[in-house]
Amino acid sequence: MGELNFFQAIILSIIQAITEFIPVSSSAHLLLPSKLLGWPDQGLFFDISVHFGSLLAVIFNFRHEIFSKSFYLSKFFILIVVATIPLVALTLIFSGITDFRWSLTSIAIANILFALLLFAGTKMNHLNTANNNKVKDISKLTINGALTIGIWQTLSIISGASRSGTVITGALFLGYKPEDAAKFSIYLSIPTLIGAMFFGLLSKDILTEDIDILMTISSILISFIVSFLTINWFLSFVKRVGYLPFIIYRLFLGVSILWLI
Numbered sequence: 001m002g003e004l005n006f007f008q009a010i011i012l013s014i015i016q017a018i019t020e021f022i023p024v025s026s027s028a029h030l031l032l033p034s035k036l037l038g039w040p041d042q043g044l045f046f047d048i049s050v051h052f053g054s055l056l057a058v059i060f061n062f063r064h065e066i067f068s069k070s071f072y073l074s075k076f077f078i079l080i081v082v083a084t085i086p087l088v089a090l091t092l093i094f095s096g097i098t099d100f101r102w103s104l105t106s107i108a109i110a111n112i113l114f115a116l117l118l119f120a121g122t123k124m125n126h127l128n129t130a131n132n133n134k135v136k137d138i139s140k141l142t143i144n145g146a147l148t149i150g151i152w153q154t155l156s157i158i159s160g161a162s163r164s165g166t167v168i169t170g171a172l173f174l175g176y177k178p179e180d181a182a183k184f185s186i187y188l189s190i191p192t193l194i195g196a197m198f199f200g201l202l203s204k205d206i207l208t209e210d211i212d213i214l215m216t217i218s219s220i221l222i223s224f225i226v227s228f229l230t231i232n233w234f235l236s237f238v239k240r241v242g243y244l245p246f247i248i249y250r251l252f253l254g255v256s257i258l259w260l261i
Contacts, residue, residue: 004040006215008033012042013219016050017057017226020193021186022234023118023165023246024253028107031159035104036260048200049216053223055193058186060224061231066190076187079141083150083167083184084191090154091195108257110160115250118165121172122243128175138171138180145174153188160254163192168243179239186231 004012012030019026033039065071128135152170156163164185171181 004042004046004215006212006218008039009042009046009215009219010222012039012046013050013053013222014226017054017223018230020054020227021164021189021230023162023168023185023243024250025107025111025114025160025162025165028111028160028162031107032104032257035107044200045211045216046219048197049219050223051193051196051200053220054227055190055197056220057224057227057231058190058193061228062187076139079143079146080187080191082143083146083153083188084195086147086150086154087156087192088195090157091199104257104261106158107160108254108261110158111250111254111257114155114161114165114169115247115254118169118172118243118250119247121169122178122247125172125175125178135177136175138176138184141176141184148174149184149188153192164189165246165250178242179235182235182238186235 012033015029015033016026019029030042034042059066071077125135149167149170152166153163155161155166164182167185167188168178168181171184172178176184
């Protein structure tokens with residue numbers, strides 16, 4: 001199908017950086033240009049590059065916590081590790097499952113289904129607040145809670161499910177604050193992004209790819225900048241507005257894709 005040109009690489013870098021952290025599925029949005037516009041597959045090295053840029057953005061955003069020695073001795077760090085275990089286990093057991101290329105129909109259905117699940121989780125949070133049931137702070141998260149959220153995260157292997165969306169939905173169902181659910185999903189992106197890069201580098205396919213240095217550096221830089229801006233905007237937006245706009249967007253996207261095909 002050919003290789004990405006510079007313009008396509010920049011657009012895909014922006015798409016990945018925006019959708020990596022908000023509950024709309026980055027993998028689905030990266031597949032759509034190929035499925036709908038006939039763009040070339042971005043390739044493993046491009047995936048690794050933009051993931052690296054997003055990873056740097058998360059680390060830079062939470063640098064004061066991450067570069068503190070006490071962070072790695074904290075309960076919060078242990079909870080991140082525990083929540084990551086189910087996805088790592090699933091990836092090791094079903095090697096290559098994350099390389100599936102899903103159809104437009106399955107992507108559309110997944111967007112609709114997981115939008116409805118996010119809506120259900122949001123409504124449950126609102127009902128708890130209305131009934132004067134205290135919505136829990138993420139500092140109250142237990143090992144069992146982290147493991148449950150981690151199990152929710154394994155659903156992100158379904159293209160269109162959204163990694164951040166599944167994590168947030170799981171946290172909302174467990175009764176945690178919407179903004180805390182968003183922040184925990186961003187922290188969980190750190191081991192997930194590292195894992196995606198690691199398994200990508202292990203793939204034999206990467207050895208056959210031609211690497212454009214300028215395109216690679218540009219993709220990393222754009223991914224870093226846009227990811228950093230998205231993280232800060234997203235955390236603020238969720239606290240002020242909530243998840244309803246993302247739910248409506250995903251329903252619209254899913255229905256639109258089904259209509260187009």
